[in-house]
Amino acid sequence: MFENQLNNISIGQPDKIKDEKIKISINDLSSYFGKTKVIKNISLNIPEKKVVAIIGPSGCGKSTFLRSLNRMHEVVGGTITGSIYLDGEDIMKSDPVYLRRKVGMVFQKPNPFPTMSIFNNVVAGLKLNGFHNKKILSEIVEKSLRQAALWDEVKDILHRSGAEISGGQQQRLCIARTIAINPEVILMDEPASALDPISTTKIEELIFELKKEFTIVIVTHNMQQAARVSDYTAFFYVGELVEYSDTKKMFVAPGKKQTEDYITGRFG
Amino acid sequence: MNETSDLIKAYLGKKDKGKNDSPSFIKKILGNGNIGDFIFERLTLLFALLVFLLVLFMGWQMYSNSLLSIKKFGFHFLANSTWDPVSETFGALPIIFGTVVSSFLGLLIAVPLGISVAVFLSEVSPNWLEKPLSFLTELLAGIPSVIYGLWGIFVLVPWLRDIVEPFLQNEFPNSPLFQGATYGFGMLAAVIILAIMVLPIISSISRDILKSVPDSQREAAYALGATKWEVTKIVLGNAKSGLLGAIMLGLGRAIGETMAVTMVIGNSPKISSSLFDPGYTMASVLANEFTEATSDLYINALIELALVLFIITIIINILARLLVWSTERKWKLNPI
CATH class of the missing domain: 1.10.3720.10 (MetI-like)
Incomplete structure (x- = not known):
């Protein structure tokens, strides 16, 4: 019986993942908007300090799945069943406010706070948490902006509005803002899809650096991007998890016909 | 099909002909524009100006009637x-x-x-x-x-x-x-x-x-x-x-x-x-x-x-x- 259960969970899980430390464990997750079931009984494990990419055609529930991981689905009125464990703790039982400080999020469109300076944008999350020591804040601003590969470009204009820089810089500012509160997991919802190729490359290089410290889950439309940045890839199709495996294996020798068709561009 | 396009051509030809026939001073004002657009633009501008003038006029009236x-x-x-x-x-x-x-x-x-x-x-x-x-x-x-x-x-x-x-x-x-x-x-x-x-x-x-x-x-x-x-x-x-x-x-x-x-x-x-x-x-x-x-x-x-x-x-x-x-x-x- 118990063995059977274990087997169930390991179905569709990458082989190598057994050697990893699991950060987030998702069991039988379904998501609803009203009565529409958007995600259907998905189980998968997300390893620590790795990049997991989620690919699939539009409307397959990638973003909804991602939002469930820090309960952002509640903001737009969704509900979920099943369970999600972060370090063994049920996230549905924790306070969403604290959960989101541990599981940060970067959105598709850069959304800096236009009424705040670049400096205040970076520390917005910290200030919410009641952090006001100027010296420590400036240290964190520099560290976060350096980590987001933005420091050299904005170090002289920290007082300017967060909306005055270019779209690519805005997105890196949003990443700096997210890592400033020192989360454990960063969720990225197509972070480069609104950006030009050069900014996209910068974001991808950044993801490569960030995974040394953070666990990253990234939703992307762009399969090359998934292949470039991720360690593991999950392929979603109409709300179901079709395949989840090592990125290399997924793109070289996909296990399922559906995956192969999607990756080679035959549909989607 | 052909008949229709002929009709359209004939109509447009007539229209263009009329335009070319108009006196040169009208052409000068119109430039390459269309007479309907010309009237429409000027008319709406006139009404917009009217509101503005009304406010100015009210202010001036009040001023001149309170001079004493x-x-x-x-x-x-x-x-x-x-x-x-x-x-x-x-x-x-x-x-x-x-x-x-x-x-x-x-x-x-x-x-x-x-x-x-x-x-x-x-x-x-x-x-x-x-x-x-x-x-x-x-x-x-x-x-x-x-x-x-x-x-x-x-x-x-x-x-x-x-x-x-x-x-x-x-x-x-x-x-x-x-x-x-x-x-x-x-x-x-x-x-x-x-x-x-x-x-x-x-x-x-x-x-x-x-x-x-x-x-x-x-x-x-x-x-x-x-x-x-x-x-x-x-x-x-x-x-x-x-x-x-x-x-x-x-x-x-x-x-x-x-x-x-x-x-x-x-x-x-x-x-x-x-x-x-x-x-x-x-x-x-x-x-x-x-x-x-x-x-x-x-x-x-x-x-x-x-x-x-x-x-x-x-x-x-x-x-x-x-x-x-x-x-x-x-x-x-x-x-x-």
């Missing part, structure tokens, strides 16, 4: 506190004072309430509640002011006279705000009526402004671990200048409000620190005294008062528009 009083009193008109038609001394200070104080205090009550209502409607209330509540607030803005005045006379004034004012006087016997006889009619009644009348304007405009803050801002805050209140603070920060515009529009309404205030303020040109004492506002003076103005100087003084009110209202509205416009522009400039 402007020449006689000069700046004393604004600084003198005696408004006495019998001795023909006209100082508008107590009236300006009454206008400014009643509007300001009315706003002091209406602004926190109105913005709270807007925050509730835009950020907190569930969808099914938002629509009917918004409709009701907008309905309040549409009630004719004489009805507010009537309600003021029959409900608000007796309530103030019998309960609120004696209570305040007992509780704060030394406060200069609550001195004198408790008639009910007076500054306090005007302030409350104005607050009620301005509230729906402030709340409905503020709601629209809060709604125009993009959801991505709310999501950004939520994703940083913000509570609902902290998210609302960020939304309010984004909407700051727009909200200021909403308040200014409310102020414009309060300053110009005539009927309801006239019915409850007591109509006496006095400067008093007590809220129980009667006061007077510019709009009320105009409504009350125009029929009684017999001498030329009296009429001129009233028109000068109208001019002052006109200028103040225009300045407030311009400021409000500029503020609202500046928030809208900010969002358009930064689409990403």
